[in-house]
Amino acid sequence: MRQIDSYAHSNKLSRLHPAYKAGCSLLALTLCLALDHPTVSLLITALMLALTVGWAGLPWRFVLRLLGAEGGFLLTGVLGIAISVRLSFDQAGGLGPVQIGVTAESVQQALHVFLRALGGAAALNFLALTTPAADLLELLRSLRAPATLIEIMGLTYRFIFALFDSLERMTMAQEVRLGFADWRNSLRSAALIGTNLFVEAFRRSRALETALQARAWTGSLRVLPREYEHLFRR
């Protein structure tokens, strides 16, 4: 998670206006789904990989590893499509023998979906790896999404990392005390961590409120817009 986020902030395109990158990614996603053809899917996968590595300058090892992990998930996923099942019922209406196997058709369908989803994953990865999440929120704001939602999402983004740090600390503190030694302990530790996280989240929202008041808060979280680079002179 941190790795994806830190690439999003440090690649060659991170200061580029998010509209270009979101446009690229969404266009690729749309093409992938709308044309729905294995060749198109493959082309888009290759193109998005090329953009991520060539244009944004991300290390190809990392990009491929990420897509590979997603491909692995997808593979187990399309297995469900590839394996075909036929239910049959006897005269009394009970379940008879179940036929199970692979057919040329089902394998083809599985491959088809696999490639389409891989293209989708590559397109989404391009966006996630090149664009800081906060920029996407800015983009939504400029598209007239309601300010309240954008502010809530901004706070969520900001505090995911802080709470994640706490989660890691608490998990470690439980582990050194053998909190995950067996099922009972694990469940108890998980509940303890969950509870503490909740209390911490709540405490933070209170502390944040105080800090905002001290900075003459007027009720909205207005900040200066970021300055972006553009592809073309305007």
Add this chain to the structure above:
Amino acid sequence: MKSRVVSLKLGAALLLLLAAQPAMARSPEMHIMEGFLPPEWAILWLAVAVPFWVVGFLQIQRMVREKPESRLMLGLAAAFAFVLSALKLPSVTGSCSHPTGTGLGAILFGPFVMSILGTIVLLFQALLVAHGGLTTLGANAVSMAIFGPLVAWIIWKGLRGRLAEGWVVFLAAALANLATYVLTSAQLAVAHPDPVGGIAASFAKFGAIFAVTQVPLAISEGILTVLIFRALRQNAAAELQALGVQRAQS
């Protein structure tokens, strides 16, 4: 007609299906991955989600108008839900998964506000950890941010006061977890009907897996939620009250 269809008895079929266990495009927490749904289904589920989002948004708008600082609490709540879904949750079978948190969220915030918070979580999961996706956001929101919480909310509202609170929380969280899973399976089944056996067969595929792997996980999530809820009642009564979760009627 088909190249190689083997006839098997049910037990053997189940075993084989278990080998394909994590089946269907579920990342560890049940998300449907990007690109997995054909456009018509992606759009349909998005359309189903919209009315819930509208109501949830109006509720949030009202909260924020009355108390501007409630946006801080809502932002933190969504962050909490995101991080909770990264918590290691042991299953009785010894495997390990992650809680969906939908039951707890629905009890704390109600199903409509939860539909917004849950969708925010899903969006960040797609962007920050590459789970789920943008075109499948609608479908994922319907199962994880809307249907699961709705089930939990109905159980919570309907059984409160008639059953010990612990049991109500358990049922709400466990059944919300199951409901989410069943709906995800159904979403996948209708989008990818089995070429031989049709939708019923694809649903059966997931049903089989579901019975064996998901029930224990749902029980784990149920117990976890009870433990958390009980601890919150003891240690964070003021916070719960601020969120509008009243004392249990005795």
Add this chain to the structure above:
Amino acid sequence: MTLTFRNVHVTYPGSDRLALRGVSAEIAAGQRVALVGRNGSGKSTLMLVANGILRPQQGELLLDGRSVRYDRRSLAELRRQVGVVFQNPDDQLFSASVYQDISLGPLNLGLSQAEARARVLQAAELCGLGELLERPTHALSGGEKVRVALAGVLAMSPRFLFADELINGLDPWMRRQVLHILERLSASGCAVILATHDWGLAREWADYAIWMDAGRVFRQGKPQTVLSGPECPD
């Protein structure tokens, strides 16, 4: 310019224990004040009162000899003049980037974007954050977060800066850097009030000391006299 606490009694909302019981003190422009005392003695509470977040049940707060009324306008004026940096920087930063976070205060004061921008750059320069402006707040180190929280308050150009345990837990280099920032501030005429457990620093750095105990001022005056005697912890 002066900030005066006159016989301030205060309780936290929802509690009836007096957190401050009759505190009187006066702070003048450019002063360097060390605020010392046990945990729970009322140092942090005093800061909340100074900024108008807590309203005294009895006694009053005066800015330049005029009693602070707790309406919107006079609170805004008070918060423009009195800044507070809280103990935990993570509870004060809520924006996605350093630049944006620092801009919140100036925008809350109703400054134009151009003015706010100038303030941000100035505060960032003072706090040595020039390089970090584009960085996401969640990826900062502890010392960096402290300086961003400080810059966020300084961008509002306060005449009084309250800092709660600002240098706790910083490494000696970062500590020196932060002290240097405070030095420049008081040279520019801003009063700096530092709550600290570091008695050595308090004696050396401050030109006025306030020793709080159990919600009261135990002693105040010249650091050499206030911070000596058999009651001292060191």
